[in-house]
Amino acid sequence: MLNKISRTEKAYLALVKSLPCSVCDAPGPSSAHHINQHQQYTCVALCYDCHQGPMLGWHGQKRAWLTRKMDELDALNITIKRLVELHLSSLPKSRDVNSF
Ligand SMILES: [Zn+2]
Numbered sequence: 001m002l003n004k005i006s007r008t009e010k011a012y013l014a015l016v017k018s019l020p021c022s023v024c025d026a027p028g029p030s031s032a033h034h035i036n037q038h039q040q041y042t043c044v045a046l047c048y049d050c051h052q053g054p055m056l057g058w059h060g061q062k063r064a065w066l067t068r069k070m071d072e073l074d075a076l077n078i079t080i081k082r083l084v085e086l087h088l089s090s091l092p093k094s095r096d097v098n099s100f
């Protein structure tokens with residue numbers, strides 16, 4: 001059951017993968033790094049190097065992360081920020097989010 005991904009989760013993952021890398025800003029498409037296995041909404045958008053790279057990557061020696069003093073939550077913060085920006089830029093201009 002845990003491995004079953006819902007349509008909403010699939011859509012979310014596709015959005016995350018369209019983002020630039022949350023660590024080094026390399027343009028997308030990125031891969032989605034799961035902070036917790038089976039939890040789709042805490043995925044981080046990462047380029048290959050920052051994700052799987054044997055030297056730079058999270059699953060390697062983490063050098064890209066260490067030089068920037070970043071951990072998974074720092075990267076998740078950036079992923080979510082970019083998703084919200086994406087969402088805001090898709091809203092009609094008349095809906096000013098600053099005036100609610
Ligand atoms: Zn990167």
Ligand SMILES: [Zn+2]
Binds near residue numbers: 032033034051058059
């Ligand atoms: Zn990963």
